[in-house]
Amino acid sequence: MKFTINGRSYEAEADIRTSVLDLLREHVGLTGSKKGCDHGQCGACTVLINGRRVNSCLTLAVMHQDDEITTIEGLGTPDDLHPLQAAFVAHDGYQCGYCTPGQICSAVGMLDEAKKGWPSHVSADLEHSDLSDAEISERMSGNICRCAAYPNIVDAIREVAGRAPAGRDVAGADA
């Protein structure tokens, strides 16, 4: 099977049952994406496929040979962090760090969804949703953090979204 991961081509001899997550971790050595539950319940395995965030544990590698897969390794490097990676460091958006690659990939996808105007469950007006803290939490609810670093995760994402923290309202920017 042939894949495009983080802009590079890979070939792998993998069993037909291999998930995208197992492909990444076991076959191409990209262990940034984590396995938490293997059943779509935790978000630790979140990657971007053609720019959309998905649970890599619940999809088959064989179904994604013609797609662009982006993992945490493809977002930034230690010397050149992605803005969300930098913000997670700056805001202590983790404790053990196990959920973090999934959180960051999910946040990249989520910010793109919000930019496209996609609403969420907590949007009062489905046509005009902002990225209030409640919106960030709801939109990130598919990523569980066992260390409960949630407040700092929201802080990091809010910063990258370009919003002022709640309580430090800038020109009516916060609800």
Place this chain on the structure above:
Amino acid sequence: MKTFTYEKATSAEAAVADTAATTRFIAGGTNLLDLMKLQVETPEKLVDISRLPLAEIEDMDDGGLRIGALVPNSDLAADSRVIERYEVLSRALLAGASGQLRNKATTGGNLLQRTRCYYFYDTSTPCNKRERGTGCSAIGGFNRILAVLGTSDQCIATHPSDMAVAMRALDATIVTLKHDGDKRRLSIHDFYRLPGDTPDIETVLEPGELITHVELPAPPQGARQLYSKVRDRASYAFALVSVAGVVAVEDGKIASAALAFGGLGPMPWRDAAVEAALVGKVPSDDGFAAAADALLKGAQGFGSNDFKIPLARRTLIACLRDLTGE
């Protein structure tokens, strides 16, 4: 996971070629792969339909909407026509699963997702839905999330979808392609089956039959729409009780009402008696209570899910207040 052969369908016609009971379509895979990992599902062949050209949402001449079976849940929820005309559907989709899952989950797959009954997932316990005739572990076991309406002595599972509940309130039609090339148009009201003695058979689909589209008729004029979901946590949890409501009030009276319920039955639930109790009446708490009585007349709890009966009553009444209030 048991191994399988894999085939990528090149057309809808090619996809329906195989009618073997051990063949499954795979779309988003978010339910099927979950079940395959646990060997609840053990297909010998997967037909990958995910790249078929069935991912469009189109306007129909009569003001309705035609939704391809492969439209992802997230795209459907965010579609401007859905938001404008079918807010209940957008709301139901956004109340389901997570952002990541909705990006993968498809319209067809969502309709056909299986129950979340704990025993159905646990292959070490008897379950008539998983294996006919083995018994039901949920009756007399843990059944907090299971059904109080439409159950049988063989199975008390609920259908877990939020989207399908909204579609039932919206009178959706499910369009399919059969093995012999015939197309069928099935009302969502006739699509699902009660468990009876065969809880393993959940819909009227035939082997190899592919859902190609879901059609929504034009929404009723002037109706207010709402989806209310009660669950164990604020997000990312299945419904204990949910209500999809499409209600119009004219001249102070309820002119039309469509109410469908999740979390209560083996299928997205709708009961004409509920609506009959409302239509033509001036909105009032007494009238709403009569509608709840009609809904729950035959309701039966199984111990740990008894709470759903008063919860359904209160949720319905609260929704009706919102749908008819100032």
